[in-house]
Amino acid sequence: MTRTNSAEQQSRSVEATGGAKPHEHKLRANGVSAAGSIVMAVAGSAPAYSIAATTATLVGTAALGAPGALLWSAIPMLGIAWAFLYLGRADVNAGASYSWVARALHPVLGFLSGWALVVSATIFMVAGALPAGAMTVTLFSPKDADNVPLITAVGAVWFLVMAACVLFGVHVTARAQWIMSVIEVGILVVFAAVALGRAATTDHAGPSFSWDWLGFSHLSGAGVFVSAALIAAFYYWGWDVSANLNEETKDGHKRAGSAGIIGVVIVFLLFEVFTIATLVLLPTKTIDGNSANILSILGEVVWPGVGGKILVVAVALSTIATLETTLIQVTRTLFSMGRDHTIPAAFGRIHPKWRTPAFATLIVVGVSMILFIGSNFLGSVGDIMNNAILSIGLQIAFYYTLAGVAVVVAYRRVLFRSVKNFVLIGLWPAAGAVFMAWIFIASIPGNDPIVNILGIGLIVLGIIPMLLFWRKARGYYTRRPLELPDELDAKAPAHVDDGPIG
Template sequence: MSNLRGRGLQANVLGTFDTVVMAVAGSAPAYSIAATTAVLVGAVGLASPAALLYCAIPMLGIALAFSYLGRIDVNAGASYSWVGRTLHPFLGFISGWALVISATIFMVAGSLPAGAMTLALFDETLADDTALSTAVGAAWFVLMLLVVLGGARLTVRAQLLMSGTELTILALFAALALFHTGGAGTFDWSWFGFSHFHGTAGFASGALVAAFYYWGWDVTSNLSEETRNSRRTTGLAGLIGVGVVFLLFEVFTIAVNLVLSSRQIEENDANVLGALGDEVWPGWGGRLLVVAVMLSTVATLETTLIQVTRSLFAMGRDRTMPSALGRVHRTWNTPWVAITVVGAVALALLIASNVLGSVGDILSDAISAIGLQIAVYYGLTGLAVVVAYRKTLLRSPAHFLLGGLWPLSGAVFMFWVLVESLGELDPAAVTIGIGGLAVGLVPMLWYWRRGSDYYRPARLDATRTVAVRYVPDDRTATSPRVHEGLSTDF
């Protein structure tokens, strides 16, 4: 890295509780259940609880990888920096680009349901109007854009309000649903087995959708430069976030199997949670859960904006993307250029999505495409931690398991799911997912030829930590100064 000057993000803004809230909000429990359950049931049927369980185990391995890598390199780019400094800069750029593309696609996949859920509160028939849903969703998106522009402190205050209300409603309905009688089915332990997957390809398709459920907890790593004691806090918050959303996902997926028929799930493909609420609490249930989904969707739009803009900030700072993306606002200490660019691109895509079909059709392809990109950058991060900690893995069984074997297993699982799913998915989803990654080759090769210091990295090693220090500058943001010293943290 070079010793050039750059203005940094505001440090020490977020505490442990704040980052745990961000991790849970990033995975968007209510939104994921409402918008993704129909896709998951379509892929694996009654084995939905099994798909979520078997994906949670390797996902915890990836969360461990983020935790350990965050201890030795605090960087808003997260896997973009870690993979680039352990495996290869090209792979690091692809990791960062995969997050950027998946997050940008989600701006459409998230904004549409936000608009639809808002309209459903007033008139359920309005929620089927894609154009109107787009307009209302765009209004929510612009509001979250302004909140993110206002800084990390404002962002987390908004999250506390939205996610607190969402989780309270979900906890209430989790209890109501599990004790509901007279549903469409009865509990069966086979839901946690492999008999409903119809082979390895079916299992892989379900796991790819399940990966989308969990995605988002790693926003804590993108906020590491703005978090107190971030070498410990961001990784711990990510692990807690995965655990919390796993419990919520399992409870509600079991409840869906118990209460709703396959026909009800198919007819409510964009809001399964609302249908569940109507069944367990007629009259009020559906509306309350629509509120939870709306808040969850808006909340995760905010966390996704943080992920993509912090990643682009790190890329601009390293000059692997236009350096203007690394500029930080003098008052709010936020990457305002990156936020503006992401906002403009996402709004354009949101408007263009009107020609693609209904909300449900758009969600199905978007979820599968995002799942492919998640598998890429999560898998590469799982490999990166093994390389970074290779000299310390044999110090104890705990080091070997938590810093090596479990993350490596998570990485292998992600790559296997990626390969197995390619032949099963809709061609549109594969084109969006893989084509989006391929577009990243253009800026990668361009800035590599221009001599970005990112492509001549100092190797990341767990025996040393990397400290990033910034020198304020009014106009230019470039690569941070990097200092290495002996690490005592594992």
Template sequence: MGKRAGNGGGGGLRAGALGTFDSVVMAIAGCGPAYTVAATIPVLVATVGVASPAVLLYCALPMVGIALAFRHLGRLDVNAGASYAWVARALHPFLGFLSGWALVVAATVFLVSATLPAGSATLALIDPALAGRGGLATVVGAGWFVLMAAVVALGARISPYARRVITGVQLGLLLAFAVAALVRGGGAAEFSFSWFGFGHFDAQHSFVAGALVAGVTYWGWDVASNLNEETRSSRRSFGLGGLIGVVVSFVVFAVFTVAANVLIGADAVRRNPDGFLSELGEAVWPGWGGRLLVLAVVLSTVATLETSLLQAVRTLFAMGRDRTVPSVFGRIHREWRTPAVATGVVAAVALLVVALAATAGSGAQFVRDAVSGIGLHIAFYYALAGLSAVVAYRKVLFRSVGNLVFIGLWPLAGAVFMGWIFVMSLPELTGTAVAIGLGALGLGLVPMFAAWLRDLPYFSPRPLDPAQEAVAGESHGAVRGRRDGVLTDF
């Protein structure tokens, strides 16, 4: 499982471009804490009110199970395709291909949906009156997107320090505001630990409705998995970024949601979902508090554009390397050591859809439906990854309590939860959103069967074997504990 070469020349991806700390930063940035607070938390609060912290908690627990699955699968096979490769080897190549396809589609649609908010937030920093000008916001957002595409094309090493600063500033601003709001208190409600229980759910504010919103709130942490071929000591430390990313994101989301409930109240969030951050900022630090929170949203949105593009491009690169899509996507630029062709294609497709959405009368509604539909894609490939970990390690699950809990039961619970989210989402979504979600997934059957007819090696995978992979990893210098020839540290 050594360094992999891209098809078409140029060698392999740039090994060692990222350290373990960088992978943690990438995972947190992938969750887009400030962007998620601005875009998703208002919907969650409007759906379940003060029970939103409970939904965040009980959705984070199965998500940690999925992160554990990614950690252990990645230690068996270091592959930029992540779930695309692992699901193929553990379950079936058809499911692996559709897993990769689902991620590429979901990330590309997200890139489209995040471009306008990036522009609007940037304009709001200059003059709040400009934020409502959709055409100008689209142009500014597209400018940010092109800049991030250039960063991705030029290589992961181009911006590690800037990425750390961006992520650190947004986390610092969010937590500072949340803590200040909690300390100030005396607002709309008094904090109660019952908000983390099940006592506030009822027919109008059901856990199911909240889980449909929160289930994809944590999406994006797995970008670190797609960068494992470029991460130093990727076998030994693989998956730590994802685990830490989920936990940190939960803390930020939960504390900020509690702060919003305490200081301005769920009703205020429902009345003004688009401007609740500014309202909260003014309530905490009058005069300039709202601007600082908008700054955090700008930084978060820009960083999330980069991480989403990285996920789509690295997955498409792995597919091109296996020739399950045209091999040109697997080519590496000789100087930059990145999949420049795949980056250019994903960026071009996303910008084209942005332009169509900006000019078409119903484009905005189409984008909203498409964003709702990608929740199905996310739940689909997360569920398959969780199940893959259980299947891959099935022969060693009962050798220790740790194996059973951290590789078996917890990932399995995460997979079942994601499957439940997939099924329960269907009646909740609009017909257009379901058609887009399932239709885009079904569209992947065309290239999949075209590749299968060519009898490629991808469709005759070597099963994942923890014992064999542990020995192979040690031959490449990995250092970790073993018992009976299998990995034992978690």
């Protein structure tokens, strides 16, 4: 069976209908290497930023169960990563789950999946830019650490710099990520090793580590695990940026999905080590009282004198890097939607020189700047972050659930051809989908109204553009189902290799 790149299908469709020229719908191919795709996946999850911004929230929810929440959320998250790998092999499309869910399940679900990513990424522009501003202000003007307007302005500047990198081409983006992420992860690995040594050999302010922290004994109680899992979803989110870059990655139908899996494993190890170190080395009062600055406090304990400042640098780099990867995700998804005419076609045009979705990028920048200004009237940075994390967690759970179901449906004919297929394409992604659906549904009653309004209401809002552009997007809403890769098709010889790397 012949497998066709859906981006090429859309280009031919546009040409046939007298629309824009095909080259206007083609991103720069081979702009990201296999190693660069892994860097993007790690940067997307933003390990230093996630640890700094979310550890206090997770510990406040799960206490000594925080390491267990990360572990038991990582397992189904890896199932979703396997789903992305195999869906990406069947359909190379910058919209990723937006295209895959549409072709495997239903176009309406596909559109809402893409819309959920767009709104979650847009909310994150505030949740990401504020810490970038806060870390920079902390480094150069500690006395202004509570100055929200200044923090917002500095964060906006960093956001504009990253937007320029995204606009000027994927090569510029990839180079920037290599520099920022290598420094960030290098700092974290060194501090992780020193922190583990201190936790094991010196007196510490918190309790001694126990293996039962990784179990469920500390996650009992009404809604504790559900809330902790929703927070953990935010921790991991972002690794799937490699999927949105599949059209621009060398051998993207294979490498983009593999990068996502490797990225999840790397950030899981970093999250676990720093969460355990925080619990062991810091007293509870210190964790509660420094929710926006917990990593620099930990750094001072691990490496007195300079440790805090070094980790602030890591957080700043991480935050800036993840702003860039989030921009990639939202602009590539909007580009794919515009190419399909499910939103205004202008979003599907690219810059003739830089080969990037320039219009989509500029619109996202404009909307984000408005949100930055509005965030000044929403309360403290901590309040904004807490509501943003939980609402984004709902949106993540929604579109990850659909992706996990989509791969099982798309590959249903080959699930029982081998144990490998059954586990990696069927059982594990299905378990991931069930887990994501469960935390989405079970968390709703316990959420604050603002979290549900932002998390669910904004997804429902996607019905409006869907209805407005229904007729113009006939090609998308009548697209044929996913075709399996030749080596995994049920009609192919049974001896053909079906490994994920090929």
